[in-house]
Amino acid sequence: MSKNQVSRRQFLSYTLTGVGGFMAAGMLMPMVRFAIDPVLKANATGDFIPTKQKIADLTNEPVRVDYTFTQVDAWYESEVTSSAWVYKDDSGNVIALSPVCKHLGCTVDWNTDKANQNHFFCPCHYGLYTKDGSNVPGTPPLAPLDVFPFIEKDGFLYLGKAKPRKEA
Amino acid sequence: MKWIQEDMEMFVKAREYLDTVVIPLYPISFGEDVKQTANMTEFINLLTTQLERQFKGRLILLPGFTYFKKQDSDKLVNDLLQWENTLISEDFKHVFYVTSDSDWKLKEQELTGSLIWLPALPLELLDGKSRNTMIDDQVKQLLNLFVKRWHNEL
Structure with a gap:
């Protein structure tokens, strides 16, 4: 247990990266979906x-x-x-x-x-x-x-x- | 061709190929026959649209001659004759009138163009599919009439 000590600084930076990543993904995903939408449509038998x-x-x-x-x-x-x-x-x-x-x-x-x-x-x-x-x-x-x-x-x-x- | 800008652009370029005009005759009445006249108008509208699709390159479908059933029929014939003269002076050789209003049948002799009278189908009783097939069938019979008329000119 004492070998895998996580410092306060490390813990905070991990959490921030994680939360930031989620937020970035939440913003980018719809944008990417919009961008590639025409491609997805053409693939359907429509x-x-x-x-x-x-x-x-x-x-x-x-x-x-x-x-x-x-x-x-x-x-x-x-x-x-x-x-x-x-x-x-x-x-x-x-x-x-x-x-x-x-x-x-x-x-x-x-x-x-x-x-x-x-x-x-x-x-x-x-x-x-x-x-x-x-x-x-x-x-x-x-x-x-x-x-x-x-x-x-x-x-x-x-x-x-x-x-x-x-x-x- | 229909009376729309897109088609008229083509018309200007290929004028010598278009020698036929179709004028649908649409009756309007708000009396007892309000439903009948509306049905006649609807039916002839569908029919001529389909006809235009078949013969797009040889005829122009005008927006239609609309009149009130109450109007004096002699005056209507005169109006129509004026249309006819105008069209002939524009070098059209064939004028066809399409209508469901049987009153025109009595005036047929006074007109130079050919009058096509068809009894209106009861559109309200038909669903979309059978309506289309029935109108298609009627149009097919009309096609021969047009082709024969064109042939006689040769």
């Missing part, structure tokens, strides 16, 4: 919107998959239903294309133009896209259809935010 489409049910024929999300216009919130064209390509990869025409934003349809079978067709100005979403030269659109990133969760398809492609 950005992917669930659909009713089962991945196993997809064929190589594009189907319309609807999804609903909440859109906020200033103070006005509304439920908006949007859709995607989804199919499996020859090697079995899932492809999800945006139905928004790259010309002026109409909604394109699959296989509705009799003269051009198996194309995506825009009824507004007769824009055409091949099945993989590439625009057919000579028609108004100047870029391929946007592509949705997606994830599979419990067998269902979850769609992210459509992204433009680089190659024409």
Whole structure:
């Protein structure tokens, strides 16, 4: 007992360091949490919107998959239903294309133009896209259809935010 | 395109591609048919919004022609004809009116543009999901009408 004597000075400095440490941590923790908050959010599935489409049910024929999300216009919130064209390509990869025409934003349809079978067709100005979403030269659109990133969760398809492609 | 600044910026750049105007006709009444007219307005508003989404690049959806049911119908037709003339002088080729108010059906011949009359769905009885599907279905049928009209011009 006599060997491990703690002096009054030592005792006080230990206690002060301890209490000071707690106080510093109490101040810094919320700040750090604020700073890294965006990173934590992105890690959650939040950005992917669930659909009713089962991945196993997809064929190589594009189907319309609807999804609903909440859109906020200033103070006005509304439920908006949007859709995607989804199919499996020859090697079995899932492809999800945006139905928004790259010309002026109409909604394109699959296989509705009799003269051009198996194309995506825009009824507004007769824009055409091949099945993989590439625009057919000579028609108004100047870029391929946007592509949705997606994830599979419990067998269902979850769609992210459509992204433009680089190659024409 | 909607009558909002963002869309009109695009319109100025791509004017030659937009040759169609859609004018919803919204009745207002505070008499016995107050609920009916409100429902008509709500229904046509939802329907035309969805229609605009499909044909964003070819038509402009105007904010709507709003009138009181009590107003003299001949005067309303005259007002609408003035709208029409203004639009034609702005180089629009097609004018569509969309309404649930059947009174317009009687005046259809006097208008140059095409009148689309659809009976309003009882929106209060529908929940969000089935409402959307029903409106989607109705819009799908309208799409053909528009596409045919555009084709005839060629």
